[in-house]
Amino acid sequence: MPQFESHFFSSLIFWEVVSFAILFFVLYKFAFPGILGMLEEREKKIKDSLDQAEHHRSEAERKLKEYEAKLNMAAKEADGILAAAKERAQRLMEENEQRMTTEAERIKGDATREIDHERRKAIQDIRAQTTELALMVAEKVVQRSLNEADHRKFADEALEALSKSYQR
Amino acid sequence: MEESPLHPFELHDWIPISLGGLDISINKAVVMMWVVVSLVTVLMVMAGSARKLVPGKLQSLAEMMVDFIRSMIMDTMGKEGMRFFPLIATLFLFILFCNLIGMIPGSYTVTSQIIVTAVFSFLVYGLSLVMGFMLHGVKYLGVLVPPGTPGWLVPLMIPIEIMSQVARPISLAVRLFANMTAGHVLLGVLFGMAISGGLLIGWLPFAFTIAINGLEVGIAFIQAYIFTMLTCVYLGDAFHLHGDDGHAH
Numbered sequence: 109m110p111q112f113e114s115h116f117f118s119s120l121i122f123w124e125v126v127s128f129a130i131l132f133f134v135l136y137k138f139a140f141p142g143i144l145g146m147l148e149e150r151e152k153k154i155k156d157s158l159d160q161a162e163h164h165r166s167e168a169e170r171k172l173k174e175y176e177a178k179l180n181m182a183a184k185e186a187d188g189i190l191a192a193a194k195e196r197a198q199r200l201m202e203e204n205e206q207r208m209t210t211e212a213e214r215i216k217g218d219a220t221r222e223i224d225h226e227r228r229k230a231i232q233d234i235r236a237q238t239t240e241l242a243l244m245v246a247e248k249v250v251q252r253s254l255n256e257a258d259h260r261k262f263a264d265e266a267l268e269a270l271s272k273s274y275q276r
Numbered sequence: 277m278e279e280s281p282l283h284p285f286e287l288h289d290w291i292p293i294s295l296g297g298l299d300i301s302i303n304k305a306v307v308m309m310w311v312v313v314s315l316v317t318v319l320m321v322m323a324g325s326a327r328k329l330v331p332g333k334l335q336s337l338a339e340m341m342v343d344f345i346r347s348m349i350m351d352t353m354g355k356e357g358m359r360f361f362p363l364i365a366t367l368f369l370f371i372l373f374c375n376l377i378g379m380i381p382g383s384y385t386v387t388s389q390i391i392v393t394a395v396f397s398f399l400v401y402g403l404s405l406v407m408g409f410m411l412h413g414v415k416y417l418g419v420l421v422p423p424g425t426p427g428w429l430v431p432l433m434i435p436i437e438i439m440s441q442v443a444r445p446i447s448l449a450v451r452l453f454a455n456m457t458a459g460h461v462l463l464g465v466l467f468g469m470a471i472s473g474g475l476l477i478g479w480l481p482f483a484f485t486i487a488i489n490g491l492e493v494g495i496a497f498i499q500a501y502i503f504t505m506l507t508c509v510y511l512g513d514a515f516h517l518h519g520d521d522g523h524a525h
Contacts, residue, residue: 109282109285109457110285111390111391111453111457113287115299116287116303116389116391117391118299118300119293119299119301119302119303119306120305120306120389120391120392121391121395122298122300123300123306123309124386124392124395125395127310127312128366128367128370130313131312131313131317131366131370132362132363132366134317135317135320135321135365135366135369136362136366138320138321138324139317139320139321139323139324139338140320140324140361140362140365141324142325142327143320143323143324143338143339143342144342144346145327146327146328146329146331147339147342147343150329153329
């Protein structure tokens, strides 16, 4: 095999060592620090960004909880206010109703009483007029005058009978 | 006469140079090494000086490779292994680009030279030995006795472990060399068949050539990866004798 020709060994070894040494030196000096530094910088940057994102996330979560709690509180408060208002409205309504009922009762009572009074008065009027009418009729019929007391007595009797028959 | 499939591995002195009796003539493989060094230098130095938070294509590519090697070191050796990052990364890039450049027809696969892979593997293994003795002193010889070995087995274990230690650099060198050589020999043979087969039957080996070419690109990556990975493992072994601090390699 040509690879075992020892004639080339010395030059291959020499140039390999020299080439490798040069490459090593150049990379060691000019390439690796930059690339490794860049990699580390990027890793750090990514890590920082992730940390920051995590921080923001937890912050946002905290804020959200806070707002939720506040919202809950507000909702509760609103519920309370609504309930109070409802209760108040209910009470007012009941009060009003009661007052109205009382008022109506009073008006009805008044009216009943007035009607009763008017009715009685009307009956009395009718009674008086009827008596007079009866007297006049009786006078014409009997053609003789009775004294006032007799008249009244007859009339009352007639009226009594009349009202009895009427009531029946 | 048909061309030998080993022909692409032949070298010829292009510019004969001698340094104090040492023959350091320039040949195709040497030139390819220079090409690799230039390519890697341009790619990595440009990427290293771009330093954009949102990287471009070139920077992405370089960063991907660097990150790949870094995570490999982290996984096998832990944080203190990053001391070796420049060496291991250079090794990976050099081998990877040698493997890939060899895929270009007419070029030369430097890593198909056993002496080239041997230099790397002995460099790596030598470094692991030096590190081991520097960190653990004579106790590093304990690597020859795996933990939990019963006393009466020790005389047997020591020769076995010595063999396994010796096998490390050899297998490291031979694996890379053999993979690179075999792939190119296979391609050469298939292509030779395609040429000599003519249109009637030659299309079949030619189709295979294309398929195997794709496979070879994968192998170029995989072998560079394996070489680097084993480097990490061997150096890691020197660090953590018997995996005593949680890094079991």
